[in-house]
Every structure is written in C-alpha cells, then in structure tokens.
Amino acid sequence: MLFKFIMKKIVAWQNLNSSNHKIDNGLERQISNKLGENIEFIKKVLGGSNDIKIHEFIFGEEFEGAIIYIDGLVNNTEIRESILKPIVFNKKINKENEELSIKEIQKSIICSGDIKRSDMYSVLIDGCLAGATILLINGFRKGLVINTGSWEKRAITEPQTEPVVRGPREGFTEDLRTNTSLLRRRIKSPKFKMENMIIGRKTYTNICIAYIEGLAKPELIKTLRYRLNNLDVDSIIDSSYIEEYIEDYPLSIFATIGYSEKPDVVAAKILEGRVGIIVDGSPFVLTAPMLFVEGFQSSEDYYVRAVYASILRIMRFFAYFVAVYAVPLFIALTTFHQELLPTTFLFSIANAREGTPFPAFIEGLIMVISFEILREAGLRLPRPVGQAISIVGALIMGEAAVSAGIVGAPMVITVAIAAVAGFIIPDQTDSISILRIIMMVLATVLGGYGLAIGFLAVLIHLSILEPFGIPYFASIKFTRDKQDSFTRMPLWIMKDRPKELSATDVKRRDTYVPPDNKDD
Amino acid sequence: MILDKRKISRTQFMFSVACFIQSSSLLTSFFTSITKQDSWIAVILGSIVSIPTLLIYSYIMKKFPDKNLIEINDMVFGPIIGKIFSIIYIWFFMTLSAINTKDLGEFVQKTILDNTPSIIIVGALLLLCSWTVRNGIEIVTRYSLLFTFIATTIVISTVFLTINQMEMDNFLPILQQPKMAYVRATHIISAIPFGELVVILMLNPNLDIEPKKRIKYLLYGFLIGGFTLLLVVFRDIAVLSKTIEIFLLPSYETLRLISVYSTLSRVEALFAISLIILMFFKISVLYYISVMGIAYLFKMKSYKPLVLSIGVIIIIYSFIVYPSIIAHMKSGSETAPFGWLVVESILPLITAIVAKIRKLPEQKKGMSS
Numbered sequence: 001m002l003f004k005f006i007m008k009k010i011v012a013w014q015n016l017n018s019s020n021h022k023i024d025n026g027l028e029r030q031i032s033n034k035l036g037e038n039i040e041f042i043k044k045v046l047g048g049s050n051d052i053k054i055h056e057f058i059f060g061e062e063f064e065g066a067i068i069y070i071d072g073l074v075n076n077t078e079i080r081e082s083i084l085k086p087i088v089f090n091k092k093i094n095k096e097n098e099e100l101s102i103k104e105i106q107k108s109i110i111c112s113g114d115i116k117r118s119d120m121y122s123v124l125i126d127g128c129l130a131g132a133t134i135l136l137i138n139g140f141r142k143g144l145v146i147n148t149g150s151w152e153k154r155a156i157t158e159p160q161t162e163p164v165v166r167g168p169r170e171g172f173t174e175d176l177r178t179n180t181s182l183l184r185r186r187i188k189s190p191k192f193k194m195e196n197m198i199i200g201r202k203t204y205t206n207i208c209i210a211y212i213e214g215l216a217k218p219e220l221i222k223t224l225r226y227r228l229n230n231l232d233v234d235s236i237i238d239s240s241y242i243e244e245y246i247e248d249y250p251l252s253i254f255a256t257i258g259y260s261e262k263p264d265v266v267a268a269k270i271l272e273g274r275v276g277i278i279v280d281g282s283p284f285v286l287t288a289p290m291l292f293v294e295g296f297q298s299s300e301d302y303y304v305r306a307v308y309a310s311i312l313r314i315m316r317f318f319a320y321f322v323a324v325y326a327v328p329l330f331i332a333l334t335t336f337h338q339e340l341l342p343t344t345f346l347f348s349i350a351n352a353r354e355g356t357p358f359p360a361f362i363e364g365l366i367m368v369i370s371f372e373i374l375r376e377a378g379l380r381l382p383r384p385v386g387q388a389i390s391i392v393g394a395l396i397m398g399e400a401a402v403s404a405g406i407v408g409a410p411m412v413i414t415v416a417i418a419a420v421a422g423f424i425i426p427d428q429t430d431s432i433s434i435l436r437i438i439m440m441v442l443a444t445v446l447g448g449y450g451l452a453i454g455f456l457a458v459l460i461h462l463s464i465l466e467p468f469g470i471p472y473f474a475s476i477k478f479t480r481d482k483q484d485s486f487t488r489m490p491l492w493i494m495k496d497r498p499k500e501l502s503a504t505d506v507k508r509r510d511t512y513v514p515p516d517n518k519d520d
Numbered sequence: 521m522i523l524d525k526r527k528i529s530r531t532q533f534m535f536s537v538a539c540f541i542q543s544s545s546l547l548t549s550f551f552t553s554i555t556k557q558d559s560w561i562a563v564i565l566g567s568i569v570s571i572p573t574l575l576i577y578s579y580i581m582k583k584f585p586d587k588n589l590i591e592i593n594d595m596v597f598g599p600i601i602g603k604i605f606s607i608i609y610i611w612f613f614m615t616l617s618a619i620n621t622k623d624l625g626e627f628v629q630k631t632i633l634d635n636t637p638s639i640i641i642v643g644a645l646l647l648l649c650s651w652t653v654r655n656g657i658e659i660v661t662r663y664s665l666l667f668t669f670i671a672t673t674i675v676i677s678t679v680f681l682t683i684n685q686m687e688m689d690n691f692l693p694i695l696q697q698p699k700m701a702y703v704r705a706t707h708i709i710s711a712i713p714f715g716e717l718v719v720i721l722m723l724n725p726n727l728d729i730e731p732k733k734r735i736k737y738l739l740y741g742f743l744i745g746g747f748t749l750l751l752v753v754f755r756d757i758a759v760l761s762k763t764i765e766i767f768l769l770p771s772y773e774t775l776r777l778i779s780v781y782s783t784l785s786r787v788e789a790l791f792a793i794s795l796i797i798l799m800f801f802k803i804s805v806l807y808y809i810s811v812m813g814i815a816y817l818f819k820m821k822s823y824k825p826l827v828l829s830i831g832v833i834i835i836i837y838s839f840i841v842y843p844s845i846i847a848h849m850k851s852g853s854e855t856a857p858f859g860w861l862v863v864e865s866i867l868p869l870i871t872a873i874v875a876k877i878r879k880l881p882e883q884k885k886g887m888s889s
Contacts, residue, residue, distance in 0.1 A: 336632065336633065337632070337789070339786065340786045340789055342785070446633065446636065446640070446641070446644065447632060447633055448632055448789065448792065449628050449632050449633055449641065449644075449792075449796065450644075452792075452793060452796040452797065452800075453644050453645065453648055453796075456648055456797070456800055457648055457651070459663055459666075460648070460651055460652050460655070460659060463655075463659050463662045463663070464655055464659060
C-alpha cells in the first residue's frame with residue numbers, strides 16, 4: 001500500500017515537473033537549391049568537428065556536387081566505387097528536369113541498395129550522423145542519403161556471462177545489425193518480425209523489437225510498442241536503460257525483464273511467445289516479460305539429457321532456498337530454537353561460539369556484508385589484482401577472523417555455503433542478496449516464526465507481480481507449465497508452448513514424435 | 521456491484537476447500553478429548569453428516585451463482601431481516617477469524633517464542649494477511665494448492681516416520697465409549713472443521729466455474745481435507761493411544777515422539793510450519809470474508825479502506841474472545857458447536873427453503889420465459 005502510494009506521488013511529481021520537451025533545433029526546414037548555401041548550413045550545424053568530411057566535385061559539364069560523410073562511420077571504398085565513380089564518369093545527366101534526374105541518379109547511377117531521397121535538413125543530418133553519405137547537387141531541391149555505414153565491430157565471440165559446456169557458443173555483439181542477423185539466422189520464418197525505432201533525444205539509439213507474429217500476444221506487443229514510442233529520454237547507453245524505463249515494477253527486488261547474451265537463448269524465448277528488444281550498442285538483448293521460473297532455467301538444460309536437466313533444476317531451486325535461508329536459519333536456530341539441533345551438533349556450535357563476543361545476527365551481518373564487499377571488489381578490479389583480493393579476503397581474512405575470535409567457524413561456513421549457492425542462479429543474485437538480509441532481520445526478531453512470515457510475504461509479493469499482464473509466478477504453479485519448471489520434461493512431451501505467453505499458435509508440433517516406423 | 525473482480529479457478533477453489541479443512545486438522549483436541557481412541561469413527565460420521573449441509577450450500581450456490589451471502593440474504597429475506605441475518609454471519613466470520621488468530625498466537629507463544637508479547641506475533645501475521653486481503657481473493661487463494669501440497673506431504677511423511685511407534689492395539693477397545701460421546705464428537709466435527717465451509721458462500725461470485733459443477737469441486741476439496749483429517753487422527757491414535765485425550769495438540773505430541781536413530785528427531789518444527797502456513801491461509805480467507813461482508817452490508821464502493829481497520833478489530837477481538845485456553849477448549853467442545861450449528865446449517869437451510877418457496881431468483885425466470 002505504501003509502495004503504491006509512493007509510486008503515485010512519484011508519478012504525480014514527474015508530471016508536475018515535466019514541461020513540453022519540443023526539440024526545436026532549426027533542422028525542420030527544406031534545403032535550398034543552392035549547393036553553397038546547403039554546405040554552409042550543414043557546416044554551421046555540425047560545427048567544426050574534424051571527422052566531418054565534405055568533398056565537393058564537378059561532374060557532367062557544369063554540375064556541382066558534394067558528398068558529406070563522417071569519417072570512421074563509412075566505408076571509403078564503397079563511397080568511391082558506388083557513388084563518386086558512377087556519377088563522375090556518367091555523361092547522361094540532364095539539367096532541365098529536376099525530379100527526373102535526381103530520381104535517375106538514385107535509380108540508375110548510384111550503385112547502392114539503401115538510398116533515401118529527402119528535402120529536409122533533419123533527415124539529411126540524421127542520416128549523416130548514423131553513417132550515411134549525403135549527396136547534394138547544385139540546382140536540385142533534394143538530396144540523397146546513401147547508406148554507406150561501416151565501422152569497426154567486435155567479432156562474435158563466446159559470451160563471458162553465460163558459458164556452456166554443450167551448446168552454441170556465439171554471443172551477441174554491440175552492433176545491432178550483427179545481432180539481428182544472428183537471430184534471423186536461427187528463426188527463418190517469414191512471421192519473425194523486427195520493428196525498428198529510434199529512442200533518445202541526444203543519442204538517437206536504434207532499437208529493434210523482435211517477435212513472431214501470431215505467437216506473441218498482441219497486447220504484449222502493443223504495450224511494449226506504446227511504452228517504447230512514448231519514451232522521451234535523453235540517452236540510451238545500454239539495454240538496461242530500456243529495461244528500467246519500461247518495466248512494470250521498478251521498485252520490486254525481482255527483475256521482470258530478462259536479458260541474455262546468447263542468440264540461442266533469445267531465439268528460444270521468442271519462440272515461446274516473448275518479445276526480444278535489441279538495443280544498438282549493447283550485447284545484452286532484453287526479453288519481456290521475464291517470469292520467476294526463468295531464472296532457474298539455463299539454456300544448457302535443453303541441451304543435456306532430460307533426467308539430468310531435471311535434477312539440475314531441482315538442485316537450483318534447493319540452492320535458491322539455501323542461498324536465502326541458510327544464514328537466517330542458522331541465526332534462528334542458535335538464537336531461539338536450540339532444542340531443534342541434535343545435541344552433539346549443538347555442543348560443537350556452542351564450543352565455537354563460546355569465544356565470540358557478538359550475537360549471531362551481528363556475526364552474520366559482518367560476514368554477509370564483508371562477502372558482498374569482497375565480491376564487488378573482485379568484480380571491479382582488473383583480473384590479476386582480483387585474484388589477490390580473493391586470496392587476501394577469503395582465505396586470510398576468514399581464517400584470521402575465526403582464530404581471532406571475532407566470528408565463529410560455523411557462521412563462516414554457513415555464509416560461504418549461502419554465497420556459493422547464490423551464484424548458481426545468476427539472474428536472481430541481486431534479489432537473493434536483499435532477501436537474505438531481510439530474512440536475517442526477521443529471524444533475529446521473531447525466530448522461525450519470522451522466517452515463516454517472511455517466506456509467506458515473498459510468496460504474496462511474487463503473486464502480486466504481473467509484468468505485461470502475465471502472472472510472474474505462474475509457471476511454478478503445479479497446474480500449468482509443469483513440464484518445464486521444477487523438472488525439464490523431454491522435448492517430445494512438451495508439445496504446448498507456455499499458455500500464458502503464446503496467443504494462438506499454442507501447439508509446437510502436431511505429429512507424434514519420435515515418428516513411428518510402422519506408418520508409411 | 522462486484523467489489524473484487526478477480527476470479528478463482530477450479531483448482532484454486534478445490535484446494536482452498538481442502539486447505540481450509542486441513543487447517544483445522546491440526547487442532548483436533550476438541551473431539552479427541554471426548555471420543556479418545558474412537559475419534560476416527562467420529563471423523564467418518566462427521567463427514568457423512570456434513571454432506572447434507574454441503575448440498576444446501578451448493579444448492580444456494582447454484583441458485584445464486586453471481587451473488588454472495590450478503591446479497592442473497594437481502595434478496596431472500598428483504599432488506600431488514602436480511603440485514604439482521606447478514607450481521608449474524610459477519611459476527612460469525614469475525615469471531616472465527618479472531619479465534620483462529622488467537623489459536624495461532626497461543627501456539628506460537630507457547631512453543632516457539634515464549635518471551636515475545638503476543639501482540640507482536642498476532643500483529644505481524646495480521647499485517648501480512650491485510651496485504652493479501654487488499655490484493656483480492658485471487659491472491660488469497662492462489663497458494664492453496666502449494667499449501668495443501670506442503671501440509672499433505674508433511675502428514676504423509678510423518679505417518680511413515682511414526683510407523684515404529686504405532687501399535688494397532690491402541691485402537692482397542694472399539695465402540696466402548698458412551699453413546700452420547702459419539703453424538704457430541706460427530707456434532708463438533710461437523711460444526712468446527714466442516715461447517716466452517718459456509719465461508720465459500722461468500723466467495724460465490726468470484727468462482728470461475730459453471731454453477732452446476734461447483735458441487736463437484738466442493739466435494740473433491742472436502743474429500744481431500746477430510747481424508748487428511750482422518751489420516752491425522754489415525755496417526756495420533758495409533759501413536760498416542762488413550763493419552764490422546766489429555767493433550768491440547770495431539771499432533772504436536774505425536775511429532776515430538778519421532779526419533780529415527782536420533783538423526784531425524786525434533787520434527788515438531790514441521791508441525792509448526794504447516795500450522796503457520798495453513799493458519800495464514802485460513803485467517804486470510806476469513807479476514808477477506810469479514811471485510812467483504814461489511815463492505816457489502818454498507819454498500820461501499822471499495823473494500824480497501826476497510827482492510828486495516830478490520831484487521832485491528834480482529835486483533836483486539838482475538839485478545840478478548842476467550843479469557844484462557846481452557847475456556848476456549850471448553851467452549852469448543854461444549855457450547856460453540858451449538859452456536860455454530862445455527863449459523864452454519866440452519867440459516868443456510870432457511871435461506872434455501874425461503875428461496876425455493878419465493879421462487880427466487882426471479883430475474884432468471886424472467887429472462888428465460
């Protein structure tokens with residue numbers, strides 16, 4: 001309730017502060033038919049940046065032309081071979097008929113597949129900044145925007161975040177086109193649609209939403225399109241910006257939009273009825289909506305044998321519980337419910353805790369927080385130093401803390417187990433860290449009863465979440481999608497797509513698999 | 521006027537009924553103190569006796585598929601008498617919530633947190649319930665399946681764990697109690713766990729099931745719940761024998777006895793877990809129903825402003841409803857069943873008969889003719 005109230009206030013406050021942001025930079029006007037004027041204007045707009053190249057040339061007999069491009073964003077060979085050479089060596093250009101001849105230049109002279117004709121400065125300059133070459137000719141009221149974009153890209157490499165033993169090793173790169181091509185190569189259906197849009201008042205970032213028509217819910221696509229189109233922001237640097245702007249529950253600890261660096265994962269999610277959002281400049285492709293169970297589904301589950309994958313799944317759910325509840329449970333047991341421990345175990349814990357000065361909660365908090373610090377340090381530092389951190393931090397500090405009597409050895413073990421278990425579910429690592437501390441407080445205040453209350457509260461929170469109208473915690477219900485949550489059934493059993501996600505095309509296959517030999 | 525538009529699916533409804541009965545299966549001392557080792561007979565008799573009541577409920581549900589109890593009262597008895605009946609029902613629902621809250625608070629304070637003030641224990645739970653209730657019936661009942669699964673798993677696994685303690689001789693002598701004892705125990709069982717199912721009449725408009733099929737899912741849920749209750753009573757008698765009559769929480773005592781090579785011992789924590797989870801469910805449902813009852817009684821536009829205030833009333837009521845646990849026990853096994861019987865069976869029966877005589881609901885007939 002409080003949460004909703006705060007959200008309402010925030011939204012109201014935002015509306016109060018927002019004025020009409022109209023971009024009026026003087027570009028929305030037509031170009032003149034004098035080449036000199038146009039070049040002057042473009043020079044004025046783009047300033048004296050030294051990567052802007054303006055090349056003026058004369059062709060035919062008396063035609064003056066100019067090409068404008070940004071060095072480094074274009075392919076020089078292509079400009080030379082497909083724009084300059086055909087124009088300069090062509091003799092047919094006729095001055096009388098303006099419209100015909102600029103069309104003619106576009107259609108029959110320039111050898112390029114992607115040409116736009118426009119008479120607006122804004123279109124020309126936007127195109128130029130996106131890597132196209134502008135061709136202006138004296139006397140014509142229209143210019144050509146020829147796509148010659150080509151720049152240095154990172155090669156397709158194996159992603160660092162999602163390594164697999166068995167399965168495709170390609171990863172997305174920072175380039176939008178490469179990413180779309182990786183997806184298109186996996187889904188060749190003509191119904192696989194990619195919609196382009198440009199977001200960001202300053203960055204003009206290319207964004208592409210990818211989905212399969214007739215499979216993804218139309219409402220989902222509509223909502224996404226609406227939210228993205230109405231996004232009036234300054235900059236989009238990474239796909240996580242988009243995630244934060246369009247998600248339903250920005251203050252929840254659970255992520256409702258997923259991401260992946262692997263095209264096979266994104267393709268599989270699109271084939272289940274989700275929508276992919278590819279952002280130029282980010283190797284992480286978003287998939288919306290993300291359901292709770294997705295954090296427990298690794299791509300490799302589908303590449304190894306079903307029984308083993310199911311065991312791994314169950315282990316992951318167990319690890320989630322360990323990661324969240326191990327430390328709080330230890331605190332609750334040693335503070336409130338000593339009688340539940342076996343006697344010998346109790347003795348050894350009492351022995352270890354005899355010399356420690358702090359109550360279990362403070363002890364646990366010291367360990368959990370120093371673990372988070374160590375993890376952060378290990379992530380941010382350059383790799384060679386990171387190893388030193390882990391040795392100093394984990395080995396020396398842990399050992400010293402125990403022998404100095406600041407924390408007991410059982411607590412160190414518990415925190416270590418919880419930490420390692422948390423790494424098994426990479427998508428939920430942040431929610432685990434927060435939940436762990438909340439549960440520790442509850443366990444300290446109310447013991448086992450507090451843990452039960454906390455567990456129920458998390459369940460309620462999960463059931464309230466409905467990203468894009470689809471229940472977040474749905475697939476863990478026993479009634480639906482039971483084939484692919486706690487266990488991963490063999491692929492030939494999973495003949496339906498998740499019902500909540502897919503609209504009409506629910507069946508994955510019609511015939512019996514594996515094919516029966518007896519049929520002819 | 522529908523205040524909560526979210527719908528409950530079949531599975532949710534079925535397991536809500538089961539979960540509702542299971543939550544009472546933990547507090548069996550009301551009747552085990554009367555019929556002792558023959559309590560299992562009382563459970564079976566009680567289930568059979570309850571079936572007519574369930575049929576009355578399903579008749580009302582079929583006749584008024586999109587009305588809840590308060591609206592049905594208004595339609596059947598007119599605005600004045602209907603309101604009086606509604607107030608009686610709401611009082612009943614709030615008393616039940618208060619009693620269950622009290623039960624849980626007492627249990628937690630006695631067994632887990634003996635130094636914590638009970639206002640903290642009860643307050644934390646009711647705060648959680650109010651969060652659930654505010655978000656509507658779908659959230660309240662969504663986890664019924666999970667809770668039933670957890671509770672049933674605990675019951676079945678403890679049956680296996682106590683096999684070494686069980687003795688079939690503990691059931692003897694059969695049918696040697698005074699005859700009135702069976703009648704009393706049967707009455708208690710039909711009133712306290714099974715009769716409380718009258719709450720489903722309040723969930724009626726939210727059910728996403730065809731009116732004719734509601735009885736089916738009601739009975740399925742009833743069977744699951746009743747079977748669990750029977751299993752619990754069987755297990756407790758087989759382990760505890762006649763001493764079952766002296767314990768306040770027979771199941772808890774049974775689980776305390778579990779000891780498998782001293783590696784698996786002290787599993788009464790499982791009892792605590794299932795009690796807290798099931799009681800959370802039951803209190804949420806009762807709380808929700810009290811809130812909805814009052815919202816409909818006063819024809820409010822939204823039930824949400826009521827949630828917190830009624831939660832506070834339930835907490836206060838739970839402190840004053842019984843002076844001590846002995847008084848609670850005594851009333852549970854002696855006076856309460858008679859009071860409950862009026863609300864649970866006689867009022868619905870009157871409603872059904874009057875509806876039949878007045879040929880209600882009228883609109884439907886007008887539509888069909």
